Amino acid sequence: MTAPNLVYRGLVDAAETIEAMRACVEARNAATEPTPDEIWLCEHLPVYTQGLAGKPEHLFDPGDIPVIQTNRGGQVTYHGPGQVLAYPLIDLKRLGIYVKEYVYRIEHCVIKTLETYGVTGHRVPGAPGIYVRLDDPGGHAPLESVPPSERLGVAAPDPFKGLGKIAALGIKVSRNHTYHGVALNVEMDLSPYQRINPCGYAGLVTVDLATLGVHVDVASVSRQLGARLAEHLSP
Numbered sequence: 001m002t003a004p005n006l007v008y009r010g011l012v013d014a015a016e017t018i019e020a021m022r023a024c025v026e027a028r029n030a031a032t033e034p035t036p037d038e039i040w041l042c043e044h045l046p047v048y049t050q051g052l053a054g055k056p057e058h059l060f061d062p063g064d065i066p067v068i069q070t071n072r073g074g075q076v077t078y079h080g081p082g083q084v085l086a087y088p089l090i091d092l093k094r095l096g097i098y099v100k101e102y103v104y105r106i107e108h109c110v111i112k113t114l115e116t117y118g119v120t121g122h123r124v125p126g127a128p129g130i131y132v133r134l135d136d137p138g139g140h141a142p143l144e145s146v147p148p149s150e151r152l153g154v155a156a157p158d159p160f161k162g163l164g165k166i167a168a169l170g171i172k173v174s175r176n177h178t179y180h181g182v183a184l185n186v187e188m189d190l191s192p193y194q195r196i197n198p199c200g201y202a203g204l205v206t207v208d209l210a211t212l213g214v215h216v217d218v219a220s221v222s223r224q225l226g227a228r229l230a231e232h233l234s235p
Contacts, residue, residue: 003234004037004090006226014044014079015076020178022071024089026169029175034094039229040087041222044079048196051075051170061195072170072180074128075200082188082208084222086181090233092175099110102233103128103169106182109228110167113184116224117214122164124159129199130184131160138210164207168199184225185209186218 009017021040028035048059048067051074059067059076079085092102109120110130118138121130133139143163167184185208193206209216 002036003230006041006087006230007038008222008226009040009042011043011045011081012045014047014049015066017042017044018049018068019069021087021089025174025177027141028089028091028177035204037091037233038089039092039226039233040085040089041226042085042087043083043218044085046078046080046090046192048076048078048192049170055200055202058197058200059195060178060197064138065192065193065195066181067217070170070172070180072172073235074168074170076196077168077170077183077199078192078196079183080192082186084184084186084216084218084225085185086222086225086229088178088233089180090199091176092173092178095233097153099101099171099173102178105170105232106169106171107167109232110182110184112228113225114166114209116210117216117221118210119166119212119214122163124163127199127201128169129160129165130169132166132207132208132212134141134205136200144215160201160204164205164211165198166207166209166212184185184221186221187215198202 013035046065050069054075084171122143147148169182187210198204
């Protein structure tokens, strides 16, 4: 099989897109012959999405922004114009990898995309997605590991101290076929994040490339991220 087809869908409704992905995966599950992989790239109209583990207390002031329940992993997040959504529809069995490696590859592609714009992305153990240092977004020093508390009753250090989240990840796998994916913030209205605990973390700072001084159009970032995902998710 060839590399995944890149499908640029533009600014689209989230609920309709999620339903289209679900239908696509159901058709792939029912197919008797191999079906081609695709990577959908788009932006969404303003919306909050809840993951399977989503708790209502993390969404405390949605206002006029619609909220939709999804079957992806994770908690609540926000999508809106100025953010690249990448939805890989990949056959993991054909690719020969498991979910942990799949997540690693997606995060790697985001990190390499950010690198193109002089920004260093970081992983935080146990918290899927990509983060940046707020005081030195282009620095290459690794994050310090967070030591466990030595005594009961001692608060653990904040793993997000000094960090901002720039990309959120939530996936679904059905019979080895993936959908949902990753959202990378480019230049967007970040105020809706103040109405939620992003990804279930109270006080987590959310940033975009523009916040870090990088002004680039969404289409360019979409092409960069799409090309990297196609390369790293090819059989």
